[in-house]
Structures are given as structure tokens and as C-alpha cells.
Amino acid sequence: MRRSVAKAVVAALASVGAGCSSGGPRTVYNPDPTEKIPAIVRAAQARNARVVPPLVKDLDSEDPAIRFYAIRGLRDITGEEFGYRYYDDEMRRGPALEKWKKWLANQPKSARGTGQNGTTNAP
Numbered sequence: 001m002r003r004s005v006a007k008a009v010v011a012a013l014a015s016v017g018a019g020c021s022s023g024g025p026r027t028v029y030n031p032d033p034t035e036k037i038p039a040i041v042r043a044a045q046a047r048n049a050r051v052v053p054p055l056v057k058d059l060d061s062e063d064p065a066i067r068f069y070a071i072r073g074l075r076d077i078t079g080e081e082f083g084y085r086y087y088d089d090e091m092r093r094g095p096a097l098e099k100w101k102k103w104l105a106n107q108p109k110s111a112r113g114t115g116q117n118g119t120t121n122a123p
Contacts (some may be wrong), residue, residue: 043073
């Protein structure tokens with residue numbers, strides 16, 4: 001199982017590094033990983049807390065590459081991990097995901113984001 005997850009992450013990295021693009025908006029809300037992943041990376045580098053809510057949602061993605069970048073971005077932005085491991089199966093990820101949801105619910109409303117402003121151009 002871990003080997004297939006690692007292959008998926010490597011494939012996602014290769015497509016991002018190769019500049020593959022669907023031409024859609026480069027935002028954390030884009031379902032296309034070739035647009036979503038670079039947006040997550042840029043938002044994490046900018047410490048853009050407005051993308052935290054969609055990143056928490058992405059921790060439950062079926063795509064292990066999305067989960068990998070989501071937890072990496074959350075760690076970079078918040079300094080937290082709550083024991084989350086992107087490669088765990090859904091059942092094992094569940095408790096950490098619930099901790100993230102609880103943490104997010106306890107944040108001030110302004111810190112939870114209000115709209116889809118997760119573009120790479122956002123501060």
C-alpha cells in the first residue's frame with residue numbers, strides 16, 4: 001500500500017515539476033491536482049491562512065498526493081500536524097482528521113476564511 005501511495009506522490013510531483021497544466025485557475029479549490037498542488041505550495045510558502053479550511057477538507061481526499069500537500073501546507077502555515085499521516089488508510093486518518101476539524105472550528109471566524117480566495121496571487 002505504501003509503495004502505491006509513494007508512486008502516486010512521485011507522479012504528482014513529476015507532473016507539477018514538468019509544468020503540466022489544464023489551463024484552469026491555479027487555486028486550492030481547483031479539483032485538478034496539476035493546478036491545486038502548485039497553489040497549495042505557493043499558499044504555504046506565503047503562510048496564507050485563508051487556505052486552511054480547504055486544506056483541512058483535502059486531508060480527506062482520495063488522492064494521496066493531495067493529502068500529502070495538504071498536510072504539508074497545514075504544517076507550514078499552522079505549525080500543527082495532530083498526528084495526521086497522509087499515507088494511512090481512511091480509518092487510521094480519521095482521528096487526526098477530527099482533531100483538525102475541531103481545531104478549525106475553534107479558530108476565529110476571520111481565520112477560517114470566508115470565500116474562495118485561495119489563488120496563488122493572494123497574499
